[in-house]
Amino acid sequence: MTADKPYLTGHYTPVTDEATATDLTVEGTLPPELTGRLLRNSHNPKPGVTPTHWFKGSGMVHGIRLREGRAEWYRNRWVKTPALEGAPYMTDRGPDLSASTAGTHVIEHGGRLLALCESNFPFELTPELETVGAHDFGGKLRTAMTAHPKEDPRTGELHFFGSSPFPPFLTYYVCDAKGEIIHSAEIPGATASLKHDFAITRRHVVFIEGNVTFDPTEHSGIPYGWSDQQLSRIGIMPRGEQGAQNIRWFSIEPGNMLHVSNAYEDGRGRIVLEGPTVDREGFRLSWNWWIGAPGRGTEPNARSYTRRWVVDMAAGTVDEQIVDDLAVEFPTLNEDYLGAENRYQYAISFPDEKGFGGYGVVKYDRTTGARRIHQVGDARLPSEAVFVPAAGATNEDDGYLLTVVSDLKQDASQLLVLDASGLDRIATVHLPRRVPAGIHGSWIADDSLAATGN
Template sequence: MTSKPYLTGHFTPVAEETTATGLTIEGSLPPELTGRLLRNGHNPKPGITPTHWFKGSGMVHGIRLREGRAEWYRNRWVRTPALDGAPYMTEHGPELTASAAGTHVIEHAGRLLALCEANLPFELTPELDTVGAYDFGGKLRNAMTAHPKEDPVTGELHFFGSSPLPPFLTYYVADAKGEIVHSAEVPGATASLKHDFALTRRHVVFIEGNVTFDPTEHSGIPYGWSDGQPARIGVMPRGNDGARHIRWFSIEPGNVLHVANAYEDGQGRVVLEGPTVDREGFQLSWNWWVGAPGRGTEPVSRSYTRRWVVDMADGTVDEQIIDDLAVEFPTLNEEYLGAEHRYQYAISFPDEKGFGGYGVAKYDRTTGARRIHQVGDARMPSEAVFVPAAGATREDDGYLLTVVSDIKQDASRLLVLDASGLDQIAAVHLPHRVSAGLHGSWIPDTAPQLS
């Protein structure tokens, strides 16, 4: 039996690709949930033990809903060269098509893309078959972040490519039709790990933490904590010449994997929020990710929501931890991406001592209230994806979709929660347990070419 925590319990890989139709439903699915919930995660093939959680091959799970019915479930490996053992590093340098493709899956301009930040995206069909590597018609010349941002106003896709070698950071914009219309190297960036970023109505916000390129790390992911790497926030104006005007602001040591949102407040300050770990928290998490001694009980430990307020006028940053609940995978109603929002969601985990439990958390940023939907003993929810309700008039008029792994029953269900009160509306029984994974998207049938 393997000692690697990312191959056991909730994270035990699924051994086969399956397709099931006519899924059983508890409760009633809202008819406006007509589309696909797709979720990606690291799922190595049987007999393969990767040296790091992030190196496991990507498997996309899809659940097709239509007008109150759960039509099908299917899971497919993303068939990249790495799935069959092709190395990332070659004698000619990195092979950008040798991707795990296991971090995220999105839709933009009618294309489904499986993402992993060290590589090119991989295009999928609506039935989750692999089309192949996608480089935006040759205009994407380096790796693409797994966390692009689609502007809800313009439909543009903003993203970046990062590298441990110069150029450290390249920024891209693709228009609503999927064509890259802008790219620029960002000055002042370093080899710090940049997993996510934020978009406001006026700025692009990059985060550099204390985790940076470390060639002595032999897990296959050459990054580690460095007290000598400064932690910073970079605020760059949107627009074709924005890179020339980026400003970097020092922040307290830490590392950020995912941001909840960012926006300009009434005073023109940039407000950014997201779960953050300190040095000890990062080491606990890293030890879990590689299966080393001294690890935390979960893949994230000591991960607490932090808020930064960047005052562009006086050049200062005010920051504070705003909650003591260990959380990750923050989400929101993405119609508010880049604008001031009232509500955000996250998945709660037991803390570094094993206290607390799994659940879906909702934050009211106006009142400071926090509500948690507990999913039950030995059950772990996935990232909660927000879907607006038909005719929504309030920010939290909608649903949260989360796939729950139940290791006692060796089963999984898709839960549909009311995003307002977190009450369960419906549950869809899946044909087998779905291993705990990372990120996903709701793809409505209104998306082009995907109905």
């Protein structure tokens, strides 16, 4: 049965147990400032469970603990949610927001580690990846929470949203640096369009609605599908208490974007937004891969190309263009530049539908237009490359990229530490097992968890 489910085979083959290993082998030299945890989340159904959609697999977090040049441990743990034991999302009383896969992302905010899935409450974890339980911010979170919150690097505030296929379609939240929700608002004009990610700038919040929207006839367990009748739009909302009543929506070309690279106000006050985007055929290929249907591509990101939108609010216009012909996903950056104009962006490359490209870690120079690729090798798929600033950094790309490689030939995985400026390999940490290809993760420095005493 799993042979028809590409998300349960190859790089995506689930692991069947939880493990812990210590004193990992390191090749090269780990920079001593890498003292913390690299955490990665993934969909990993329990043995004997075959989900109908990749996103329906139970969440499993993999962690690698680095300290002052040593790789102290690797461990993996399922997120112990009611859904892991089969609890349904829909009940007689409506959705159970605690019945989460918790398998999309894992972040730290206010000293808490949170495993995220956009249709549910977050789940708190210990620094050793044991599950604490659902976290609703003291009852102030009234909706699901996006898996892509944005932490403002200047204020430490966490901006996020909850979306629903039913009214209210979109609710916006701001959480202070200590982890308390201080503002929430329902966003007028939003629709049932799938809103997976969004952006913040210094002065605005940017929402994206694509052609993928609620579809009750979709029976994969994820009730969304492409609709030519659903308008693609960008919503620009001023930050602040009164922002929701002043949101403006701008029509854009058909498409769907899952992940934002960044957004900012340029020197003319225009909003610049970038991120990998698929067209109708690209979405069809990806969706069929996600559910194991005929007509799928060999990769879920085969037609995912970076697109740029420039929104001139004074003129009421949007200029948009595809800025690169390489199929990429999982964009990242030095998050000190989140919401501000950035020169460098990173992503993971995939083979496109014609086989062009291949697996690699990509660096873009937005000033010169240059593109550099660190090829990881045949049958080796890297994870989302997480940027960690170097000690005493003075340039935007002074730092490291951390990526976990799934190696099918060796049935193994390694943590690669790359120099973010030139993409040269600095160190390799050999892991005790092959880590399945997953979705998102974070670097959690030790001082981020200091408030918890861990």
